[in-house]
Amino acid sequence: DTGVSQNPRHKITKRGQNVTFRCDPISEHNRLYWYRQTLGQGPEFLTYFQNEAQLEKSRLLSDRFSAERPKGSFSTLEIQRTEQGDSAMYLCASSSGQGGGEAFFGQGTRLTVV
Amino acid sequence: GNSVTQMEGPVTLSEEAFLTINCTYTATGYPSLFWYVQYPGEGLQLLLKATKADDKGSNKGFEATYRKETTSFHLEKGSVQVSDSAVYFCAYDRGSTLGRLYFGRGTQLTVWP
Numbered sequence: 001d002t003g004v005s006q007n008p009r010h011k012i013t014k015r016g017q018n019v020t021f022r023c024d025p026i027s028e029h030n031r032l033y034w035y036r037q038t039l040g041q042g043p044e045f046l047t048y049f050q051n052e053a054q055l056e057k058s059r060l061l062s063d064r065f066s067a068e069r070p071k072g073s074f075s076t077l078e079i080q081r082t083e084q085g086d087s088a089m090y091l092c093a094s095s096s097g098q099g100g101g102e103a104f105f106g107q108g109t110r111l112t113v114v
Numbered sequence: 115g116n117s118v119t120q121m122e123g124p125v126t127l128s129e130e131a132f133l134t135i136n137c138t139y140t141a142t143g144y145p146s147l148f149w150y151v152q153y154p155g156e157g158l159q160l161l162l163k164a165t166k167a168d169d170k171g172s173n174k175g176f177e178a179t180y181r182k183e184t185t186s187f188h189l190e191k192g193s194v195q196v197s198d199s200a201v202y203f204c205a206y207d208r209g210s211t212l213g214r215l216y217f218g219r220g221t222q223l224t225v226w227p
Contacts, residue, residue, distance in 0.1 A: 107156065
Protein backbone atom coordinates (compact mmCIF):
# COMPACT_ATOMS: atom_id res chain seq x y z
CA ASP A 1 0.00 0.00 0.00
CA THR A 2 1.34 3.41 -0.93
CA GLY A 3 -0.38 5.41 1.78
CA VAL A 4 -3.02 8.10 1.47
CA SER A 5 -3.26 9.52 -2.04
CA GLN A 6 -4.76 12.89 -2.96
CA ASN A 7 -5.52 14.28 -6.39
CA PRO A 8 -4.88 16.71 -7.83
CA ARG A 9 -1.83 17.99 -5.99
CA HIS A 10 -2.42 21.52 -7.17
CA LYS A 11 -5.50 23.32 -8.45
CA ILE A 12 -5.82 26.88 -9.65
CA THR A 13 -9.35 28.06 -10.29
CA LYS A 14 -11.19 31.29 -10.93
CA ARG A 15 -13.44 32.69 -8.28
CA GLY A 16 -16.95 31.36 -8.62
CA GLN A 17 -15.96 28.04 -10.19
CA ASN A 18 -16.59 24.66 -8.60
CA VAL A 19 -13.74 22.32 -7.72
CA THR A 20 -13.59 18.71 -6.58
CA PHE A 21 -10.76 16.91 -4.83
CA ARG A 22 -10.29 13.20 -4.38
CA CYS A 23 -8.77 11.22 -1.54
CA ASP A 24 -7.89 7.53 -1.59
CA PRO A 25 -7.20 6.33 1.95
CA ILE A 26 -5.16 3.37 3.07
CA SER A 27 -7.28 0.44 1.98
CA GLU A 28 -8.01 -1.16 5.34
CA HIS A 29 -8.80 2.12 7.10
CA ASN A 30 -12.46 2.75 7.86
CA ARG A 31 -12.03 6.33 9.11
CA LEU A 32 -11.38 9.24 6.77
CA TYR A 33 -10.84 12.89 7.67
CA TRP A 34 -10.60 16.15 5.77
CA TYR A 35 -8.61 19.09 7.14
CA ARG A 36 -7.75 22.53 5.80
CA GLN A 37 -4.42 24.23 6.38
CA THR A 38 -3.59 27.84 5.65
CA LEU A 39 -0.12 29.38 5.68
CA GLY A 40 1.38 29.53 9.14
CA GLN A 41 -1.43 27.58 10.75
CA GLY A 42 -1.97 24.03 11.80
CA PRO A 43 -4.54 21.84 10.07
CA GLU A 44 -8.16 22.58 10.96
CA PHE A 45 -10.72 19.80 11.00
CA LEU A 46 -13.44 19.92 8.35
CA THR A 47 -15.27 16.60 8.38
CA TYR A 48 -15.02 12.91 9.26
CA PHE A 49 -16.36 9.66 7.82
CA GLN A 50 -16.59 6.25 9.34
CA ASN A 51 -17.06 3.93 6.40
CA GLU A 52 -19.63 5.73 4.20
CA ALA A 53 -21.29 7.65 7.04
CA GLN A 54 -20.37 11.29 7.57
CA LEU A 55 -20.36 11.52 11.36
CA GLU A 56 -19.07 15.00 12.10
CA LYS A 57 -18.83 18.31 10.29
CA SER A 58 -17.03 21.41 11.46
CA ARG A 59 -18.72 24.81 11.47
CA LEU A 60 -15.90 25.74 9.07
CA LEU A 61 -17.68 23.64 6.47
CA SER A 62 -20.07 26.14 4.92
CA ASP A 63 -22.98 25.20 2.66
CA ARG A 64 -20.65 25.56 -0.33
CA PHE A 65 -18.62 22.58 0.84
CA SER A 66 -19.78 19.01 0.49
CA ALA A 67 -17.97 15.76 1.07
CA GLU A 68 -18.91 12.22 0.16
CA ARG A 69 -17.57 8.74 0.65
CA PRO A 70 -20.10 6.73 -1.31
CA LYS A 71 -18.72 3.22 -0.94
CA GLY A 72 -16.68 3.67 2.19
CA SER A 73 -13.47 3.77 0.18
CA PHE A 74 -12.37 6.95 -1.62
CA SER A 75 -13.80 10.34 -0.73
CA THR A 76 -14.44 13.57 -2.62
CA LEU A 77 -14.56 17.11 -1.33
CA GLU A 78 -16.39 19.62 -3.50
CA ILE A 79 -16.32 23.37 -3.12
CA GLN A 80 -18.98 25.29 -5.02
CA ARG A 81 -18.72 28.94 -6.05
CA THR A 82 -15.15 29.22 -4.81
CA GLU A 83 -13.99 32.36 -3.03
CA GLN A 84 -10.47 33.69 -2.55
CA GLY A 85 -10.71 32.79 1.12
CA ASP A 86 -10.95 29.13 0.12
CA SER A 87 -7.31 29.19 -1.00
CA ALA A 88 -5.56 26.68 1.26
CA MET A 89 -4.04 23.22 1.45
CA TYR A 90 -6.72 20.55 1.78
CA LEU A 91 -5.49 17.49 3.64
CA CYS A 92 -6.98 14.05 3.81
CA ALA A 93 -6.14 11.54 6.51
CA SER A 94 -7.22 8.02 7.31
CA SER A 95 -7.02 5.76 10.32
CA SER A 96 -8.08 2.32 11.38
CA GLY A 97 -9.74 3.55 14.53
CA GLN A 98 -7.15 1.76 16.64
CA GLY A 99 -4.12 3.03 18.50
CA GLY A 100 -5.26 6.28 20.04
CA GLY A 101 -6.39 8.06 16.90
CA GLU A 102 -3.19 7.68 14.89
CA ALA A 103 -3.91 9.16 11.47
CA PHE A 104 -1.95 8.90 8.23
CA PHE A 105 -2.00 11.99 6.03
CA GLY A 106 -1.84 12.50 2.30
CA GLN A 107 0.35 15.17 0.75
CA GLY A 108 -2.60 17.45 0.25
CA THR A 109 -4.22 19.40 -2.55
CA ARG A 110 -3.17 23.03 -2.77
CA LEU A 111 -6.05 25.19 -3.97
CA THR A 112 -5.47 28.69 -5.29
CA VAL A 113 -8.51 30.79 -6.13
CA VAL A 114 -7.72 33.76 -8.38
CA GLY B 115 -12.69 25.22 24.46
CA ASN B 116 -10.23 22.94 22.75
CA SER B 117 -6.87 24.41 21.80
CA VAL B 118 -3.16 23.76 21.46
CA THR B 119 -0.50 26.37 22.11
CA GLN B 120 2.93 25.81 20.64
CA MET B 121 6.15 27.69 21.01
CA GLU B 122 6.45 30.39 18.35
CA GLY B 123 8.96 29.77 15.63
CA PRO B 124 11.08 29.80 13.72
CA VAL B 125 13.69 27.97 15.77
CA THR B 126 17.23 27.96 14.39
CA LEU B 127 19.87 25.69 15.90
CA SER B 128 23.33 24.43 15.10
CA GLU B 129 23.82 20.72 14.54
CA GLU B 130 24.14 18.72 17.80
CA ALA B 131 22.33 21.41 19.82
CA PHE B 132 19.59 20.53 22.30
CA LEU B 133 16.02 21.09 21.14
CA THR B 134 12.89 21.88 23.12
CA ILE B 135 9.59 22.85 21.54
CA ASN B 136 6.95 23.68 24.12
CA CYS B 137 3.35 22.57 23.76
CA THR B 138 0.39 23.01 26.09
CA TYR B 139 -3.19 22.00 25.48
CA THR B 140 -6.65 22.81 26.73
CA ALA B 141 -8.92 19.81 26.71
CA THR B 142 -11.28 18.04 29.04
CA GLY B 143 -11.17 14.36 29.74
CA TYR B 144 -8.25 12.15 28.80
CA PRO B 145 -6.88 13.14 25.41
CA SER B 146 -4.17 11.31 23.51
CA LEU B 147 -1.26 13.56 22.60
CA PHE B 148 0.79 13.60 19.40
CA TRP B 149 3.68 15.26 17.66
CA TYR B 150 3.48 15.32 13.87
CA VAL B 151 6.32 16.41 11.58
CA GLN B 152 6.16 17.84 8.08
CA TYR B 153 9.38 17.67 6.08
CA PRO B 154 9.72 19.99 3.08
CA GLY B 155 7.51 18.81 0.21
CA GLU B 156 6.02 15.94 2.19
CA GLY B 157 2.80 15.21 4.05
CA LEU B 158 2.34 15.20 7.80
CA GLN B 159 3.87 12.18 9.52
CA LEU B 160 3.30 10.96 13.04
CA LEU B 161 6.52 11.42 15.01
CA LEU B 162 5.44 10.15 18.43
CA LYS B 163 2.44 9.83 20.69
CA ALA B 164 1.37 9.26 24.29
CA THR B 165 -2.05 8.03 25.27
CA LYS B 166 -2.13 8.50 29.03
CA ALA B 167 -0.65 10.61 31.79
CA ASP B 168 3.08 10.15 32.49
CA ASP B 169 3.58 8.14 29.29
CA LYS B 170 6.67 9.05 27.31
CA GLY B 171 6.52 8.90 23.52
CA SER B 172 9.80 8.52 21.65
CA ASN B 173 11.01 8.11 18.10
CA LYS B 174 14.13 9.01 16.10
CA GLY B 175 15.78 10.46 19.21
CA PHE B 176 12.81 12.73 19.97
CA GLU B 177 10.91 12.40 23.25
CA ALA B 178 7.85 13.95 24.85
CA THR B 179 6.18 13.19 28.19
CA TYR B 180 2.44 13.51 28.82
CA ARG B 181 2.15 15.84 31.83
CA LYS B 182 -1.49 16.03 32.88
CA GLU B 183 -0.83 18.29 35.87
CA THR B 184 0.65 20.98 33.61
CA THR B 185 -1.34 19.98 30.46
CA SER B 186 1.92 19.91 28.53
CA PHE B 187 3.65 17.68 25.99
CA HIS B 188 6.99 19.32 25.25
CA LEU B 189 9.14 17.88 22.46
CA GLU B 190 12.86 17.35 23.14
CA LYS B 191 15.89 16.01 21.35
CA GLY B 192 19.37 15.91 22.78
CA SER B 193 21.32 16.43 19.58
CA VAL B 194 19.61 17.71 16.44
CA GLN B 195 20.75 16.99 12.90
CA VAL B 196 20.37 18.95 9.69
CA SER B 197 17.86 16.31 8.55
CA ASP B 198 15.56 17.28 11.46
CA SER B 199 14.77 20.58 9.73
CA ALA B 200 11.00 20.54 9.34
CA VAL B 201 7.76 21.94 10.77
CA TYR B 202 6.61 20.26 13.99
CA PHE B 203 2.95 20.18 15.04
CA CYS B 204 1.62 19.33 18.47
CA ALA B 205 -1.85 17.80 18.44
CA TYR B 206 -4.37 15.94 20.56
CA ASP B 207 -7.61 14.07 20.23
CA ARG B 208 -10.28 13.95 22.87
CA GLY B 209 -9.77 10.28 23.57
CA SER B 210 -13.20 9.54 22.20
CA THR B 211 -14.05 7.17 19.39
CA LEU B 212 -14.11 10.00 16.85
CA GLY B 213 -10.37 10.57 16.61
CA ARG B 214 -10.40 14.07 15.12
CA LEU B 215 -7.23 15.97 15.88
CA TYR B 216 -6.74 19.48 17.24
CA PHE B 217 -3.45 20.99 16.04
CA GLY B 218 -1.17 23.77 17.15
CA ARG B 219 0.14 26.30 14.66
CA GLY B 220 3.37 24.47 14.06
CA THR B 221 6.98 25.36 14.82
CA GLN B 222 9.50 25.68 12.01
CA LEU B 223 12.88 24.18 12.94
CA THR B 224 16.00 24.90 10.89
CA VAL B 225 19.25 23.15 11.78
CA TRP B 226 22.51 24.48 10.36
CA PRO B 227 25.60 22.33 9.87
